[in-house]
Amino acid sequence: MSRLNPILASKALWQIRVRKRPFVLSHGVNARCNMRCTFCEYWKKTGEEPAKEDVFKLLDDAREFGIGVYNAWTVEPLLRKDLPQIMAHAKKIGMVTSMVTNGKLLYERAEELENVDYLSVSVDGIKSYKEIRRMDFETLLKGLKKAIEVRKLQKQKNPILMNCVLTGKNLDDIETLILLAKKLRVKVSFEPVHEFPGISEEIWNEIGIRDTEKFRSTVDRIIELKKQRYPIINSNTYLRMVRDREMDYRCRASGIILNVTHDGTLETCRAQNEPLGNVMWDGFESVWENSEERRKEIVHNCKGCLFFGYTENSLMQSFNPEVLMHYEWM
Numbered sequence: 087m088s089r090l091n092p093i094l095a096s097k098a099l100w101q102i103r104v105r106k107r108p109f110v111l112s113h114g115v116n117a118r119c120n121m122r123c124t125f126c127e128y129w130k131k132t133g134e135e136p137a138k139e140d141v142f143k144l145l146d147d148a149r150e151f152g153i154g155v156y157n158a159w160t161v162e163p164l165l166r167k168d169l170p171q172i173m174a175h176a177k178k179i180g181m182v183t184s185m186v187t188n189g190k191l192l193y194e195r196a197e198e199l200e201n202v203d204y205l206s207v208s209v210d211g212i213k214s215y216k217e218i219r220r221m222d223f224e225t226l227l228k229g230l231k232k233a234i235e236v237r238k239l240q241k242q243k244n245p246i247l248m249n250c251v252l253t254g255k256n257l258d259d260i261e262t263l264i265l266l267a268k269k270l271r272v273k274v275s276f277e278p279v280h281e282f283p284g285i286s287e288e289i290w291n292e293i294g295i296r297d298t299e300k301f302r303s304t305v306d307r308i309i310e311l312k313k314q315r316y317p318i319i320n321s322n323t324y325l326r327m328v329r330d331r332e333m334d335y336r337c338r339a340s341g342i343i344l345n346v347t348h349d350g351t352l353e354t355c356r357a358q359n360e361p362l363g364n365v366m367w368d369g370f371e372s373v374w375e376n377s378e379e380r381r382k383e384i385v386h387n388c389k390g391c392l393f394f395g396y397t398e399n400s401l402m403q404s405f406n407p408e409v410l411m412h413y414e415w416m
């Protein structure tokens with residue numbers, strides 16, 4: 087269904103390989119969250135939501151720079167009342183749109199998302215969900231089911247993606263989650279919890295993956311279920327890296343995905359948060375050109391990560407054959 091789109095892929099290749107510029111803009115469309123998840127740092131930082139007109143200007147400039155995909159992301163996009171207008175603007179200027187939500191407002195706002203091509207919902211467990219997210223799983227499921235129905239009526243061609251962060255808390259839920267994805271006819275993706283610098287020992291003790299044998303057998307089970315054609319979109323190459331905790335790839339993330347915060351700050355990626363310039367003040371082209379050396383240094387000195395989007399896209403841009411053949415999201 088949402089296998090690699092050849093037209094989009096060739097546009098992306100042109101922008102990334104020939105023009106040497108990123109193709110995806112991952113944007114902090116607001117600065118607030120309506121959840122208080124134990125493992126997350128984002129909701130603790132507050133700030134001003136950018137004005138709609140400023141987001142339109144940012145999108146226009148991004149399009150001119152060559153960005154083809156707009157991803158509305160941190161902190162919680164559905165808290166913005168004008169989000170549908172922002173997504174409509176991105177579509178109008180020729181971008182493919184995607185959005186990541188915690189799902190809390192999905193039931194209320196599902197009908198307003200017709201200009202979101204790829205909808206991704208964080209589902210970090212079933213039985214463990216409430217403990218991790220501090221919200222009832224039933225509330226999330228109700229929103230998810232409504233969004234599935236609405237998107238069917240809207241004739242959206244891409245199925246919803248449930249994205250799940252593997253932690254020390256939810257390993258017992260993973261198989262049930264995959265069965266649920268199949269039953270609901272949605273896709274599912276996994277990535278391991280990342281130990282952000284500064285995360286408190288108390289939190290890390292709670293959610294970090296301590297039982298490595300159990301973790302390995304859970305990821306092996308994901309690989310097995312993928313073989314049996316359950317709707318898991320991660321590549322086998324990526325899943326094996328996750329299982330073995332091996333970051334065996336060359337990071338190309340900052341050359342593919344631009345990470346821009348709510349106030350316009352460009353960062354190398356979601357883990358390397360050093361400010362590299364402000365695209366709302368100085369424009370994409372200038373910030374991109376002026377930050378080249380620093381970006382290279384940051385990536386060179388980085389110890390690596392296993393974020394799903396960054397790793398799979400890096401592997402794809404390194405022409406890893408298995409990832410190229412099986413890439414299933416955009």
Ligand code: SF4
Pocket residue numbers: 337338339340354355356357358384385388389390391392393396
């Ligand atoms: S490998 Fe490092 S620079 Fe690359 S995306 Fe991961 S954390 Fe960022």
